[in-house]
Amino acid sequence: MQITFDKTAKHFVLDSFEKAIDTEGYLVEKSNPQQRVLTQNGQEITEEEFGGIIPGSTIFVKNDLPTIMELSDNLKSFDEHSR
Amino acid sequence: MNILDKLQGIISFDFSGLKKFQNKISLNIQLLNRNTKVTNQGPNVTVNINVLSENELQGVKEMLRSIVSDDKVPILQNYTQRLLEDFTQVDNESESQNLITYFKGKIPAIDIEVLRQSIYIKVVHDRGESIQKLKWDLTARYGNRGKNICNLYSAGYFTSQIKPMYEVLLSQADFSPNDFNIAYDRIVDESPYAVFINREMSNQGAEAEVRDRIETGRKYGIKYLNIHGIGEENVDKIVYILEKLKLDFPLPQEIKRQGNVIVVKIQF
Numbered sequence: 001m002q003i004t005f006d007k008t009a010k011h012f013v014l015d016s017f018e019k020a021i022d023t024e025g026y027l028v029e030k031s032n033p034q035q036r037v038l039t040q041n042g043q044e045i046t047e048e049e050f051g052g053i054i055p056g057s058t059i060f061v062k063n064d065l066p067t068i069m070e071l072s073d074n075l076k077s078f079d080e081h082s083r
Numbered sequence: 084m085n086i087l088d089k090l091q092g093i094i095s096f097d098f099s100g101l102k103k104f105q106n107k108i109s110l111n112i113q114l115l116n117r118n119t120k121v122t123n124q125g126p127n128v129t130v131n132i133n134v135l136s137e138n139e140l141q142g143v144k145e146m147l148r149s150i151v152s153d154d155k156v157p158i159l160q161n162y163t164q165r166l167l168e169d170f171t172q173v174d175n176e177s178e179s180q181n182l183i184t185y186f187k188g189k190i191p192a193i194d195i196e197v198l199r200q201s202i203y204i205k206v207v208h209d210r211g212e213s214i215q216k217l218k219w220d221l222t223a224r225y226g227n228r229g230k231n232i233c234n235l236y237s238a239g240y241f242t243s244q245i246k247p248m249y250e251v252l253l254s255q256a257d258f259s260p261n262d263f264n265i266a267y268d269r270i271v272d273e274s275p276y277a278v279f280i281n282r283e284m285s286n287q288g289a290e291a292e293v294r295d296r297i298e299t300g301r302k303y304g305i306k307y308l309n310i311h312g313i314g315e316e317n318v319d320k321i322v323y324i325l326e327k328l329k330l331d332f333p334l335p336q337e338i339k340r341q342g343n344v345i346v347v348k349i350q351f
Contacts, residue, residue, distance in 0.1 A: 001086050001108070003150055003158045008114035012132050013158065016144035017151075052159030055151050063163045064220035065170070065200050071157075072171045 010050065017058060021047045027060060039067070086110050089149075090128075093142030094135065096121045101128060111161065112143070173203045182241065189249060189260075190267060197221065197229045201236035208237070231274040244279050245270060247313050248344055255342050262341060269346065273309055276300065280312040286323045293324050297332075297351050310347045318345045325349075 005013050014020060019037055020030045027037035027045045036044045037060050051063030054071065061067050086108050091098050101108065104126035115131045120139075122129050132140060150156050159167065173179060179202045187195055200221055208214045222230045235241060245267060252263050270277060278296045280289045296308055312321045318340070325336065325347060337348040 001110075001150070001154065001156050002164070003086070003110045003112075003147070003156060004161050004164045005112040005158065006161050009112040009132055010160070012114065012140075012144075013112065013147065016147045050160065051163035052157055053151050054157040054159075055155040058151055061159075061163070063160060063166070064223065065166070065203070065217050066196070066220060066224040068163070068166050068170050069174070069196060069200055071167055072174060075157075075167075075171075 005052075010047065013053070014050070017053060017060075019060070086128075089146050090121075090130070093146060094120055094130065094139050101126075112147075169207075170203050173206045174199055179203075185246065186241070189263065193225070194228075194232060194271070197225050197232045198236060198241070201233040204233060205237050228271060231271050235271065235274050240270070240274075240279060243281065244311065244313060251313055251342060251344050266341075266344065266346070269309065270311065276305055276307060277309040277311055280310060280317045280320050280324075282314070282316060284320065286320055289320045290324050290327050293328070297349075301351065307348055307350045310349065312345045314343050318343055321345055321347055 011021070014027065015030070018030045019027050020033065022028045022033055022036070025046050025048070027047065027050060029035040029037065039045060039062055040056075040059055043062070045060055045062055049062040049064065051061045051067060053059065054061055054074070061071060085106055087098055087101055087105060090096075090110075098121070101123060104123075107126040109127050111127065111129045113129055113131055114133045115129075116133065117131055118134055120131055120134050122131070130143065132143065135143065147158055151158060179199065182202065183195060183199060186198060190198075200217075204214050204217045204221070207217060218230070218233060221233055225232075235245070248266060248270075249263050252258055252266070278293055280292075284292065293308065293310060300306075300308055310321055310324065312318050328349065332349055332351050335350070339346045339348075
């Protein structure tokens, strides 16, 4: 199963997970806009950088190359464990 | 439950034409200026959130949450998904794997990460596509060291210089991994101030290359240049260059030589 979204649906996807974009363009908790959403590495995420959501404890990821490499490694490791 | 079953319970639409794709369906969520709720090209199904009812929208939102938390499936933006697939394919290719396997344990783990991404960046560049964002991403995470490794790999120096340098150092009786670490760090950290003399260069060509790099360095306020050479032939070329440059650059030179691996730092 592969689920993707394009940039026109970005806000809808974020809203599905109770997240929003603040006035400075960062992902924040909808219920507490002062609280910015962080990546696993503790980085804030701008709307432009938002790459998607991955399983775990619902992790928000960036769309940059280092994140993609980590994601690729995580999925490989997930595939190996589920075999 | 597969994605089609989930959608059938949420969106009022005739999904019967999609049953043949059952387990192969990829779902893309979009907001389109069309009246159709669902369209497909083979197993690629697009759900248009622009025309869904409030109940349907809530159902799709709930489905997305359940896909991540229960089915353990990521939900990625199209660009991220494409980049992930492309990166994984390049990363799995034997040419990438061979180089990474060779350097694992010889260079720091973080440099291995950078090297894997540098390999990908070069592949994208060789396809004629833009690498501007990818290089920016790399530098944003790994700083100048990341950028230097990327440039060194792109110029072929990991295979033409760094790997042979390891082999030459390894063949020496008193080899210690620390010798390689020091030489490697010098190459990476100071690569913008380095020139690598290779077998294809004539003595005159090598001298011209060094003089050219000195001129460029001067323009940018750089005060030194590291000249690297591996192998007897290239060491001889560097000796020739030093002889030729002696009159123009009388400042002391720092020469580090271990067998047939030489680095000369000239100041100007």
